[in-house]
Structures are given as C-alpha cells and as structure tokens.
Amino acid sequence: MAKNNTLKLKFDSSRNLAPAPESKSVAKIADRYELFINGKFEKPSSKKYFKTINPATEENLSLIAEANNADVNKAVKAARNAYEKGWKKTAPKERAKYIYRIARIIQERARELAVIETLDGGKPIRESRDFDVPTAANHFFYYAGWADKLEYAFPNRNPQSLGVAGQIIPWNFPLLMAAWKIAPALATGNTVVLKPAETTSLTALKLAEIIQEADLPPGVVNIITGAGATGAAMVNHPDINKIAFTGSTDVGKIIQKAIAGTNKKATLELGGKAANIIFDDAPLDQAVEGVINGIFFNQGHVCCAGSRLFVQESVYKIVLQKLKDRMESLIVGNPLDKNTDIGAINSKQQLEVINKYIKIGQQEGAEIFQSKCTIPTKGFYCRPTIFTNVAQSNRIAQEEIFGPVLSIQTFRTEDEVIEKANNTPFGLSAGVWTDKGSKIFNMTSKLKAGVIWANTYNKFDPTSPFGGYKESGFGREGGLHGLGAYLKV
Amino acid sequence: MSNRIEVLKTYKIYIGGQFPRTESGRTYVATNAKGENLANVCLSSRKDVRDAVGSARSAFGGWSARAAFNRGQILYRIAEMLEGRKAQFIDELIKQGATKTAAENEVSLSIDRLIYYSGWCDKYQQIFSAVNPVASSHFNFSVLEPMGVVTAIAPQENALIGLVSVIAPIIAGGNTCVILASQSKPLSAITFAEVLNSSDLPGGVVNILTGKVAELLPYFSDHMDVNAVCYAESDAASKKMVKENASLNVKRVVLYENTKWMTETAQSPYFINDFQEVKTTWHPIENIGGAKAGY
Numbered sequence: 001m002a003k004n005n006t007l008k009l010k011f012d013s014s015r016n017l018a019p020a021p022e023s024k025s026v027a028k029i030a031d032r033y034e035l036f037i038n039g040k041f042e043k044p045s046s047k048k049y050f051k052t053i054n055p056a057t058e059e060n061l062s063l064i065a066e067a068n069n070a071d072v073n074k075a076v077k078a079a080r081n082a083y084e085k086g087w088k089k090t091a092p093k094e095r096a097k098y099i100y101r102i103a104r105i106i107q108e109r110a111r112e113l114a115v116i117e118t119l120d121g122g123k124p125i126r127e128s129r130d131f132d133v134p135t136a137a138n139h140f141f142y143y144a145g146w147a148d149k150l151e152y153a154f155p156n157r158n159p160q161s162l163g164v165a166g167q168i169i170p171w172n173f174p175l176l177m178a179a180w181k182i183a184p185a186l187a188t189g190n191t192v193v194l195k196p197a198e199t200t201s202l203t204a205l206k207l208a209e210i211i212q213e214a215d216l217p218p219g220v221v222n223i224i225t226g227a228g229a230t231g232a233a234m235v236n237h238p239d240i241n242k243i244a245f246t247g248s249t250d251v252g253k254i255i256q257k258a259i260a261g262t263n264k265k266a267t268l269e270l271g272g273k274a275a276n277i278i279f280d281d282a283p284l285d286q287a288v289e290g291v292i293n294g295i296f297f298n299q300g301h302v303c304c305a306g307s308r309l310f311v312q313e314s315v316y317k318i319v320l321q322k323l324k325d326r327m328e329s330l331i332v333g334n335p336l337d338k339n340t341d342i343g344a345i346n347s348k349q350q351l352e353v354i355n356k357y358i359k360i361g362q363q364e365g366a367e368i369f370q371s372k373c374t375i376p377t378k379g380f381y382c383r384p385t386i387f388t389n390v391a392q393s394n395r396i397a398q399e400e401i402f403g404p405v406l407s408i409q410t411f412r413t414e415d416e417v418i419e420k421a422n423n424t425p426f427g428l429s430a431g432v433w434t435d436k437g438s439k440i441f442n443m444t445s446k447l448k449a450g451v452i453w454a455n456t457y458n459k460f461d462p463t464s465p466f467g468g469y470k471e472s473g474f475g476r477e478g479g480l481h482g483l484g485a486y487l488k489v
Numbered sequence: 490m491s492n493r494i495e496v497l498k499t500y501k502i503y504i505g506g507q508f509p510r511t512e513s514g515r516t517y518v519a520t521n522a523k524g525e526n527l528a529n530v531c532l533s534s535r536k537d538v539r540d541a542v543g544s545a546r547s548a549f550g551g552w553s554a555r556a557a558f559n560r561g562q563i564l565y566r567i568a569e570m571l572e573g574r575k576a577q578f579i580d581e582l583i584k585q586g587a588t589k590t591a592a593e594n595e596v597s598l599s600i601d602r603l604i605y606y607s608g609w610c611d612k613y614q615q616i617f618s619a620v621n622p623v624a625s626s627h628f629n630f631s632v633l634e635p636m637g638v639v640t641a642i643a644p645q646e647n648a649l650i651g652l653v654s655v656i657a658p659i660i661a662g663g664n665t666c667v668i669l670a671s672q673s674k675p676l677s678a679i680t681f682a683e684v685l686n687s688s689d690l691p692g693g694v695v696n697i698l699t700g701k702v703a704e705l706l707p708y709f710s711d712h713m714d715v716n717a718v719c720y721a722e723s724d725a726a727s728k729k730m731v732k733e734n735a736s737l738n739v740k741r742v743v744l745y746e747n748t749k750w751m752t753e754t755a756q757s758p759y760f761i762n763d764f765q766e767v768k769t770t771w772h773p774i775e776n777i778g779g780a781k782a783g784y
C-alpha cells in the first residue's frame with residue numbers, strides 16, 4: 001500500500017464560519033401542554049406537570065402534563081371506543097385519506113416542526129429539517145397508501161386489525177418515531193395510544209394538533225405524556241392489544257416479561273452496537289465520511305449508530321489519520337445554526353452516561369482522541385470522541401453508549417472481522433465498505449443484523465424494513481414487513 | 490340575471506405539456522345524447538400521433554427515473570387538483586349525457602382511483618419483485634421496469650373514469666403515454682388534461698388526443714417508437730389489427746374488454762404490472778473463508 005501521503009488539511013480558525021442561525025419565530029410553543037385524549041387536550045388527573053428544556057441552552061421551553069394510571073386508562077378507553085364504534089369499520093380507502101391529510105399537514109408545517117424538534121431535542125437544524133421531518137411525512141404517505149391494499153401484502157390471508165396499540169417511543173427521533181408507530185397502526189385499522197419520551201414531548205404534541213387539524217375521529221390517536229411510570233401503566237393495561245416499543249434493551253426485556261402472561265402482540269426495537277467495517281479495497285474518503293455519519297449523526301443518539309469501527313490492518317493508519325482530520329472539521333455547537341454538524345446531547349442524564357463511558361474507556365486502557373473544537377459553556381455537549389487500542393472485551397466495545405463515541409479495532413481477514421462483528425448480543429445493523437460487490441454479499445449473508453448498509457450508512461426509507469436480530473429486538477418497522485406488526489394474518 | 494354573455498372554452502389537444510390545435514386544422518362536433526352541439530373538438534391526424542409519441546419518448550427518460558415516491562406525490566397532486574375542480578367535471582359529464590348522481594359518482598371515483606394508484610407507486614415493486622434463491626453462489630433478483638411509451642385508446646363510455654383508469658396505472662409504473670379520448674364524449678378528457686397540466690406532472694408524460702378511433706387506431710398500433718399499445722374496447726376487427734400492427738416491432742398488447750370501470754374490480758396493481766418488464770440481475774457472492782454463522 002502507498003504510504004501515508006494525504007495532504008494535511010489545516011483546521012485552524014481560518015475555517016470559522018459566520019453564524020447562520022435558523023429563526024425561532026416559527027416555533028409556537030405554549031406555556032403548558034395537556035394530554036391529547038379523545039380528540040381534545042385534557043388536564044391530567046395527576047394534576048402534575050414536568051418541565052421540558054432546551055438541552056442546548058438549559059432554558060425552559062414548556063410544561064408537560066404527566067399522565068398517571070387514571071389518565072392512561074382514559075386514553076385506552078377512548079382508543080377502544082373509537083376502534084369499536086367507527087375506525088375498524090371505516091372503509092380502508094377513507095382511512096387512507098385521513099393519513100394522507102396528516103402527511104400533507106406535516107409537509108405544510110415542516111419548518112415549524114423542524115425548529116421545535118431542534119429546540120426540544122438538541123439535534124442540528126439541518127438534520128431535523130432535511131431528515132426527521134420530511135421522512136416523517138413520507139412515512140405517513142407510504143402507509144396511507146397501504147390502507148386499502150392489505151390483501152396484496154398478505155395474499156389469501158384476509159388480514160385483520162388488532163385493536164388498540166400502545167406505543168412508546170424514544171427521544172432520539174421524536175417526531176419520526178411517532179410517524180413510524182402511528183402511520184402503520186392507522187393504515188391497518190388500529191387505534192393508538194402513544195407516549196413520547198419525557199425529554200422530547202413537544203413535536204408529538206404538535207402532531208396531536210395536526211391530527212386535530214386533519215379531523216381524525218376523536219380517540220383514534222391519543223397522545224399522552226410522562227416518564228417510565230406512564231409507559232409501565234400502558235404496558236400493563238389489560239385493554240391494549242399490541243405494544244410497540246422503541247428504546248433500550250433493558251426496558252425492552254422488562255416489557256417482554258411484563259406481557260408474557262397476556263395475548264398482547266409486541267414489536268421491540270432496542271439497542272445496538274453496530275460494526276462498521278472498512279476493507280482495504282474500499283474508497284477510503286467515502287468510507288471515512290460514512291464512519292463520521294455512522295457515529296456522529298444525531299450526536300450518536302442512534303440505535304443503529306456505527307459505534308464499532310473495524311479497519312483492515314493494511315489501511316488502518318491512513319484511515320485513522322483521515323478520520324481524525326475529518327473530526328477536526330466538525331462543527332459542534334448551537335443546534336439552530338445551519339452550519340452545525342453536532343448539536344447538543346439530549347439531556348444532562350445522557351451526557352453523564354456518555355462521560356461515564358469515556359472514563360471507563362480510558363480506565364480500560366484504550367487510547368482516546370477528541371476533536372479540539374470549542375463547545376458552548378451552557379447546555380449539554382460532548383466532543384466527537386474515538387478510542388483506539390480497544391479490546392473486544394472492553395465495555396466501550398460491548399455496551400451501547402448512545403453518544404458520539406466510537407471504538408476502533410483492526411482485523412486482517414474477512415473471517416476474523418465476521419467473528420468480531422457478530423460477537424455481541426446486539427444485531428440491529430452493520431456497515432461494510434469495499435469496492436468488491438461479491439465481498440459485500442458475503443458479508444451481508446454472514447453478519448447477524450437486521451439492516452446492513454454497503455458503502456453507505458444510516459439510510460432510512462419508508463419502504464425499507466428496519467429492525468434487529470438478537471437482543472436488538474424483534475419485528476420490523478417500515479416497508480411491507482412493517483404492516484405485519486399491526487395485523488392478524 | 491345579468492346580461493353577461495358566457496365565454497365558451499376551446500377544446501384543444503394536449504401534447505408535450507402544451508395545448509395545440511390539431512396540425513390538420515380539422516374539427517368535429519361533440520354532441521350530447523339529444524344531438525345538440527357541445528363544442529368543436531380537434532379531429533387529430535396521423536401527424537398529431539407522431540408528435541405526441543415524440544413528446545412521450547422525450548419525457549420517458551426523466552419520468553421513469555423519478556423516485557417512486559415522487560411519482561406517487563405527483564399522482565396525489567393530480568387527485569388534489571381534480572377534487573378542486575369537481576363541479577366542472579360533474580357539469581361536463583352531465584352535458585355529455587350523464588345523470589347528476591352518475592356524474593358525481595364518476596368524478597369521486599376518479600379522484601379515489603388516482604389516490605389508489607398514487608399509493609401503488611412505491612409499493613407495486615414490493616409485490617411483484619423477487620429475490621430468487623438460485624442454487625449457485627449468486628445474489629439474484631428481479632425487479633420491474635416500465636416498458637416505455639404506451640399508446641392507448643380510452644374506453645368510449647365513462648368519459649372520465651375510463652380515461653383515468655387507463656392512464657393512472659401506466660404512469661404510476663413510470664411509462665409515458667399517448668391516449669385517444671372517448672370519441673363521443675371527448676370534453677372531460679381535455680379538461681382532465683388541464684388538471685394534469687397544473688399538477689407537477691412533467692409535460693409529455695401524458696398526451697391526450699381527440700379524434701376518430703377508426704382513423705387513428707392504425708397509427709397508435711403501428712408506430713415503431715411505441716413499446717406497448719392498450720385497447721380498451723372490444724371490436725374484434727380492431728383487436729386483430731392492433732395485434733397485427735403490434736407485431737411490426739413486437740409491441741406488447743394490453744386489451745381491456747368488458748371492464749367495469751365504475752367498480753373497484755377495475756383497479757389493481759395488475760393494471761400496473763401490465764406495462765412492466767421484468768429485469769433480473771445476477772451478482773456473485775464471494776464464498777470464502779470458514780466463518781460460520783454464529784450467534
């Protein structure tokens with residue numbers, strides 16, 4: 001191989017870009033949000049509210065109602081009533097029209113949603129504007145179309161809806177996860193009780209407004225807010241037919257156990273520790289770009305993040321150098337700035353988790369490198385971080401960190417990297433970088449993961465099923481396969 | 490009522506996103522059931538067919554390369570535009586002899602059918618494509634691709650729903666088309682062209698002619714730059730001619746006989762599939778090393 005002859009890029013102050021902040025004026029956030037039950041915003045019977053803050057500035061944004069058991073019960077009743085009295089009998093093509101309306105209104109209010117998503121969650125405006133919001137709208141479009149076509153997806157099966165779906169979603173892609181959950185559930189004729197994560201309730205509540213605007217029959221979608229206890233009340237509610245959960249593997253296991261004695265169906269989309277594998281014949285600049293995207297997209301708060309990098313030994317040095325160079329060019333800071341690559345960590349709690357793992361990595365003897373960027377003094381931020389000299393047994397190579405922290409290992413042969421990549425309880429996704437097509441297909445057939453990206457990473461589409469092997473969960477969301485999760489077939 | 494005199498519409502044909510008159514300068518009179526004159530309508534010629542096929546061919550590359558999702562969005566937009574002009578279509582259908590109820594049904598059904606095919610744009614691949622488990626170490630998959638330029642003779646009855654039901658699956662699948670409107674009820678087709686023209690549909694994807702079936706059918710079926718021809722009537726001699734002419738360049742022939750356009754049996758992904766080729770790709774899978782599929 002050629003020796004390290006890349007041009008050394010200069011990443012000094014001359015690259016500082018002028019601020020280009022997105023205006024907050026489109027984001028209309030009320031002082032307080034109630035629970036969305038039976039088509040109306042209702043005060044919680046708990047009488048309790050919790051704060052939601054902007055993690056980039058630690059400023060308060062709003063107060064969010066906390067749903068207790070009685071509220072959950074009310075929401076489930078509303079959903080049951082809406083299901084039995086109307087929604088399940090609504091002609092599929094008319095059901096579709098409601099979902100199309102939601103899609104259209106999301107498109108129309110895209111900018112507002114993007115700004116609120118960034119304010120509430122800390123992700124760069126570029127990502128919420130160009131990825132989260134449009135993908136959410138597209139998801140509604142895609143599933144709207146399925147509503148009157150189900151017999152083609154499941155030939156000879158006469159698929160039937162399940163009833164009331166209880167859906168619990170995480171804080172990393174708040175609006176998008178709500179779309180992933182609600183769109184297929186409605187298209188298949190179910191009604192919904194959805195709970196967003198407690199740190200990112202706002203766009204789900206905006207979605208509630210959109211659902212009102214779309215004139216959906218009351219109770220078809222109910223959105224209730226709260227933390228773990230609210231979620232537990234949903235999981236344990238006897239009148240819910242289906243639990244759809246996206247979140248940590250720990251909580252996923254608790255849910256699977258909790259519903260063991262019931263007839264509830266479940267889909268679980270849990271954690272990951274994806275291998276991103278670079279072979280020596282890969283287009284290296286493209287691969288490095290993919291690694292950056294794989295681990296730093298959305299501050300690494302991505303269940304399918306490429307958090308374990310495997311580099312073939314012969315190109316290790318050059319890849320590492322290119323990676324470090326590229327890391328230095330990443331702009332960390334104000335999520336509302338259109339130039340920002342990496343925004344704020346979603347919460348103080350999550351920042352503590354990430355920092356804990358950074359400490360563990362160093363204690364385990366791995367070598368740390370962080371980009372030298374300045375980060376704001378207020379708010380929750382973490383510099384892009386990589387670890388080299390990582391052993392397969394290190395906790396930073398085994399456990400999901402859910403932050404901008406990459407562990408790097410090397411390999412010599414395909415066999416070796418397959419063994420290493422599969423040596424994890426997770427199996428959500430993987431990445432392969434090589435110019436050789438036949439090698440890609442060898443890897444995709446041997447890697448134990450639900451999604452495999454070849455010469456690309458973190459690609460999502462409503463038509464494409466997503467979900468994990470092993471302890472990354474079961475069931476698929478997206479595509480034709482995503483329908484099955486909400487039907488008796 | 491005031492003394493205002495109504496402005497009457499000129500019904501022209503639709504080629505390449507423009508509304509020209511027929512190059513032949515000829516017209517015929519569209520009448521209602523009582524024989525009263527409704528409008529002078531273009532009597533399209535062989536040259537108009539050629540121009541329309543040329544436009545359809547130019548539009549094919551771009552249209553077939555659009556993302557399936559984007560095609561779906563555009564079909565949805567067509568439905569939105571049609572919904573907004575419902576009253577005009579009902580009015581025209583009534584003029585052409587439909588009862589009020591029948592006209593309302595036909596327009597609603599036409600909108601819903603466009604939505605239906607809008608939804609199929611990014612789904613029919615998932616129904617008809619396949620990964621083929623060949624015995625050798627190859628990744629082998631078959632996908633659908635549009636045939637290309639399709640010419641079609643629209644159903645004579647059901648001036649709107651017939652037209653929409655033929656066009657929608659052809660363009661949903663990425664083809665472009667030239668369609669001859671119902672000869673006896675041509676008005677709705679031209680007004681529908683105005684809907685298409687305001688719906689983000691690129692010019693040339695759909696070209697609509699008015700004229701005599703007997704005169705134009707030979708050119709619709711023998712043009713050498715047409716990939717498939719669709720005939721939605723059941724005249725035996727015409728069918729034979731279409732099939733014979735098709736053999737000149739091995740056109741695919743799609744016949745819709747006795748199709749009940751006003752019912753849901755007249756819509757399915759198989760109407761899309763009718764205008765698709767199947768492409769199979771073989772790719773080797775390297776099968777070296779002893780790594781076993783472990784846990």
